[in-house]
Amino acid sequence: MTAFVLVPGSWTGGWIWQEVAARLRESGAEVHPVTLTGMGDRQHLAGPGTDLETHIDDLVRVIDEVRDPQLVIVGHDYGIHPVLGAADRRPDRIARIVYLDAGMPQDGDAALQLADQSVRDLLLGPAGPEDADRPVPAPGPDGWQRGGSVAGLTEEALARMTRLAAPQPRATLTQPLRLSGAIADLPTTGVLCTANGTSIALLQALVGLGDPRLQPLTDPRVSFFDLDTGHWPMLSAPEELSAALLAAAAGEGHRLSAAAAERPAHLEPFVLDVPERPRERVGAVDLYRPDGDLPAPAIVFVHGGPVPAGARPTPRDWPSFTGHAGYVAGLGAVGVTVDHGLHGLEDFAKAAENVAAAVELVRADPGVDGDRIAIWYFSGGGPLSAEVLAAPPTWLRCVAATYPVLAPLPNWGMAADGRFAPAVAVQSAGRLPIVLTRVELELPEIATTVEGFLAAAKDAGAEVEVIDVPGGHHGFDTVDRTEEARAAVRHAVRSVLEHLRS
Structure with missing residues (x-):
């Protein structure tokens, strides 16, 4: 027999687990869906002192009342904060902690601290000292996506969520989580x-990529399951979620491989054989100059991320970028790579400033034709393209993107229509040429952002050339040693150079 304690996320209550709880009970499990103080049918109990510690105390009482000596405790979204706090106080009672589409808060983290500033402003509004006890209102029918993807939810499910949702006591989201290390x-x-x-x-x-913050995830005691649905699987995929929880309780699940001694994918050789060229390093910028007439047009290559601050080599020395830069230099343009400092989701604004500074440095170079510039974005650097798509400068002749992320992913905690939303910005791109390379085997969560971008671009009449890579993977320019991969790189470079020279 397994006992589950199911803890809901923001604005919801124990009611949200109804279908999952029924399925778990059918399997013979003991199930305890929890409604936290101030939430669901307990919202009338909220008061000025209702905070994260209140919710931790709620769960400690549940743990103490359950007869089963070992519990699987499940935290969805915000619910992982009180789950971790309660498990820290009763570690001997916990058989497993399940993070259900939740972040990994550490000691000292508050729930809203992990969200983008624009989302915090949206949720909290203009709050002064007099608003400290004002609850955070629940979303309206069209507002649930600010808390995560609504994929898979029916209109009826969304209507039910809206009807039963309760305002969230503010201090539950703003009070830091305190952990002793007992759950390690x-x-x-x-x-x-x-x-x-x-x-x-x-x-x-x-x-x-070697991010030390993620190394604990390779511990054999850590397992994972994928669910092909949005942020509320207890409503959109209750059968699949129930099966995953039962398998997790049995110790099953996928284990991540630790970064091995062999060369990681992003450090594999560039797909094209490019003769090594000298580079000129200016701060965080490297310039690969052509042999022909100067000044020449320039292509600035913008790496993805987030990339750990301690990763070595840094992205401008990764084979994909040195290869691209050297390749275009051999074809008569200045190839430029830059380390822009996108080390975490909170760094997009800083990275955008660093890319803009790099472009200005390049434009001011006497060997560069400052009125013929292209900017080429890769992977997680894709959201940075919104800066120039929204208001294309006259010197920008082309924007390129290769296996890009073209919208903030729902769980990034960033506004979907904010500063770094290319699908919104492209509506103002006008006749700016865009060259987009997409791979057939893209990660589904990234492919969705590309589809959304292309739909928005079509509606806006933007000029987008799409280059497809059959059988290509994310990072194909180093991981796929195929003629299709080589042809795609040559095609994309040729298109960008044509726009620079036209």
Whole structure:
């Protein structure tokens, strides 16, 4: 027999687990859906002192009342904060912690601290000292996407969520989580909702970049499951979620591989054989100059991310970027690589400033024709393209993007229509040429952003040339040693150079 404690996220209550709880009970499990103080049918109990510690105390009481000596405790979204706090106080009672489409808060983190500033402003509004006890209102029918992807939810489910939602006591979101470290050795499982922006494949790729913050995820006591749905799987995929929870309780699930001694994918050789060329390093910028007449047009290559601050080599020395830069230099343009400092989701604004500074440095170079510039974005650097798509400068002749992320992923905690939303910005791109290289085997959560961008571009009449890579993977320019991959790189470079020279 397994006992589950199911803890809901923001604005919801124990009611949200109804279908999952029924399925778990059918399997013979003991199930305890929790409604936290101030939420659901307990919203009348909220008061000025209702905070995260209140919710932790709620769960500690539940744990103490359950007869089963070992519990699987599940935290959805915000619910992982009180789950971790309660498990920290009763670690001997917890058999496994399940992160259901939730972040990984650490000691000292508040729930809203992990969200983008624009989302915090949206949720909290203009709050002064007099608003400290004002609850955070629940979303309206069209507002649930600010908390995560609504993929898979029926209109009826959304209407029910809206009808039963309760305002969230403000201090539950703003009070820091305090942990002693007692849960460090407890088994954990992550249930990832791919439509909300995370998958096992994406996590494995991030681990491969060497981010020390993710190394604990390679511990054999940590397992993962993917669910092909949005942020509320208890409503959109209750059968699949129930099966995942039962399998997690049994110790099953996918394990991530630790970064091995062999060369990671992003450090594999560039797909084209490019003669090595000298480079000129100016701060965070490297210039690969052509042999022909100067001044020459320039292409600035913008790497993806987030990339751990301690990753070595840094992105401007990765084979994809040195290869691209050297290749275009051999064809008569200045190739430029830059380390722009996108180390975390909170760094997009800083990275945008660093890219803009790099472009200005390049334009001022006497060997560069400052009125013939292209900017080429890769992977997680794609959202940075919104800066120039929204208001294309006269010197920008082309924007290119290769296996890009073209919208903030739902679980990034960033406004979907904010500063770094290319699908919104492209509506103002006018006749600016855009060259987009997409891969057939793209990660689904990224492919969705590309589809949305192309739909928006079509509606706006933007000029987008799409280059498809059959059988191509994310990072195909180093991981796929195929003629299709080589042809795609040559095609994309040729198109960008044509726009620079026209």
